Amino acid sequence: MHNKPLSKIADDLVTKRVSSVELTQYYLDRVAQHQHLNAFITVDPEFSLAQAREADRRIQQGDVATLTGVPIAHKDIFCTKGMLTTCGSRILSNFVSPYDATVIDRLNQNGAVILGKTNMDEFAMGSSNETSYYGAVKNPWDHATVPGGSSGGSAAAVAARIAPAATGTDTGGSIRQPAAFCGITGFKPSYGQVSRYGMIAFASSLDQGGPITRSAADAALLLNVIAGFDARDSTSVQQPTPDFAAGLDGDIQGLRIGLPAQFFGEGLDNSVERVVRAALGEYEKLGATLIDIDLPNSALCVPCYYVLAPSEASSNLARYDGVRYGHRASDYGDLIDMYMKTRAEGFGGEVRRRIMIGTYALSAGYYDAYYLKAQQLRRLIAQDFEQAFEKCDVIMGPTTPTTAFAIGAKSDDPIAMYLNDIYTISVNLAGLPGISIPAGWDDAGKPVGLQIIGQYFDDAHVLNVAHRLQTATDWHQRAPVGAE
Numbered sequence: 001m002h003n004k005p006l007s008k009i010a011d012d013l014v015t016k017r018v019s020s021v022e023l024t025q026y027y028l029d030r031v032a033q034h035q036h037l038n039a040f041i042t043v044d045p046e047f048s049l050a051q052a053r054e055a056d057r058r059i060q061q062g063d064v065a066t067l068t069g070v071p072i073a074h075k076d077i078f079c080t081k082g083m084l085t086t087c088g089s090r091i092l093s094n095f096v097s098p099y100d101a102t103v104i105d106r107l108n109q110n111g112a113v114i115l116g117k118t119n120m121d122e123f124a125m126g127s128s129n130e131t132s133y134y135g136a137v138k139n140p141w142d143h144a145t146v147p148g149g150s151s152g153g154s155a156a157a158v159a160a161r162i163a164p165a166a167t168g169t170d171t172g173g174s175i176r177q178p179a180a181f182c183g184i185t186g187f188k189p190s191y192g193q194v195s196r197y198g199m200i201a202f203a204s205s206l207d208q209g210g211p212i213t214r215s216a217a218d219a220a221l222l223l224n225v226i227a228g229f230d231a232r233d234s235t236s237v238q239q240p241t242p243d244f245a246a247g248l249d250g251d252i253q254g255l256r257i258g259l260p261a262q263f264f265g266e267g268l269d270n271s272v273e274r275v276v277r278a279a280l281g282e283y284e285k286l287g288a289t290l291i292d293i294d295l296p297n298s299a300l301c302v303p304c305y306y307v308l309a310p311s312e313a314s315s316n317l318a319r320y321d322g323v324r325y326g327h328r329a330s331d332y333g334d335l336i337d338m339y340m341k342t343r344a345e346g347f348g349g350e351v352r353r354r355i356m357i358g359t360y361a362l363s364a365g366y367y368d369a370y371y372l373k374a375q376q377l378r379r380l381i382a383q384d385f386e387q388a389f390e391k392c393d394v395i396m397g398p399t400t401p402t403t404a405f406a407i408g409a410k411s412d413d414p415i416a417m418y419l420n421d422i423y424t425i426s427v428n429l430a431g432l433p434g435i436s437i438p439a440g441w442d443d444a445g446k447p448v449g450l451q452i453i454g455q456y457f458d459d460a461h462v463l464n465v466a467h468r469l470q471t472a473t474d475w476h477q478r479a480p481v482g483a484e
């Protein structure tokens with residue numbers, strides 16, 4: 001049951017081989033059996049089963065859409081009406097949103113079931129899920145290692161087959177990096193493809209929601225429901241949405257794959273490189289050609305991101321003041337004291353660090369030196385991609401320089417943690433679509449991710465290229481021990 005693709009699950013529901021209530025109960029049981037992974041922050045069986053009953057009623061009446069009755073897990077950054085939305089933070093530990101995020105709303109209208117809300121780094125700041133107020137998540141492939149972050153709970157849930165599919169968000173790699181660490185597929189759409197309405201903001205010019213699934217085909221089905229223009233998000237792009245599932249089988253004969261020298265240089269683990277090169281060899285067998293390209297400003301993407309993202313975060317997180325919603329300190333003097341104690345108690349260390357960096361970078365006198373410079377750098381990084389795409393159709397490389405590291409290994413060293421996203425961050429800075437797909441295993445048996453980057457709004461093509469590899473190989477079908 002739990003190894004079926006989404007299309008097969010949907011088919012079983014429509015043909016009444018299984019009801020949504022049975023299916024939802026099956027996954028709720030799996031969630032309960034895998035509590036040790038700590039993948040979920042909130043599970044509300046009554047809520048999920050009520051949605052499942054409604055889906056079954058729709059199916060009875062023949063009112064069926066793509067994902068009617070399919071349980072989907074959501075990163076706890078998407079606002080859900082009637083179910084807790086914490087964003088992995090103490091400051092929102094009691095927050096129940098009065099409205100649904102557009103992503104949730106579209107899935108609800110489609111008839112999908114909310115399986116629960118998944119664990120994540122606090123306010124999506126992190127690469128290991130260790131900054132969550134709700135504790136670290138374990139990687140299903142090796143419980144001593146991190147699942148990646150910030151969408152670590154969603155990735156662990158899909159990898160352990162305790163959710164058929166999930167949502168995540170990616171500001172600098174948070175869909176792709178955990179997908180790589182957990183041996184699954186994670187797709188960050190082009191900026192503006194998926195509405196950010198009701199998706200709690202971290203760095204608004206970089207944040208993008210997307211699917212975390214076992215395959216590119218599953219990602220396409222989920223994207224078909226959640227993508228598209230939304231008048232409630234001013235950065236949502238008003239462009240017709242293609243049928244992502246219909247485009248999966250396109251021929252890739254003659255595809256030009258660009259390999260940036262900077263993605264294969266110093267810092268890349270040898271066994272990760274070996275696995276990635278072998279996967280690229282599979283693409284050659286499928287008729288693609290490999291071309292060496294340059295992204296000369298790659299080394300600057302991490303410093304650029306760590307000025308821009310904290311700057312936007314310091315502004316976005318100013319709203320958590322204990323007045324309107326969320327945690328409020330119980331013991332305080334005047335208003336300023338209330339703000340200070342509330343925010344000191346409510347935010348964890350990494351979030352406080354970013355608020356301080358961002359506030360500093362945006363302050364008078366430093367704005368030009370840091371924020372403005374970083375914006376200029378961002379333009380150069382985007383131009384690097386534009387020039388590269390004159391020579392190739394897609395860009396490929398490793399998603400991460402190493403495979404999953406041990407829990408605790410980098411939590412005291414922010415720079416080492418930040419360097420995890422060295423191959424993913426530039427994609428957000430340029431607003432491009434990027435996917436991580438399983439490419440095999442390193443010498444220690446840990447999953448390796450292959451990243452495929454496309455041109456702006458070429459999302460359907462990226463999914464097509466990913467799918468072609470998944471029809472020729474079975475890396476994406478292998479599950480960790482205990483989840484087969």
Ligand code: GLN
Nearest residue numbers: 124125126171172173174
């Ligand atoms: N790891 C990066 C960070 O800590 C990216 C996080 C994300 O994509 N949300 O900011």
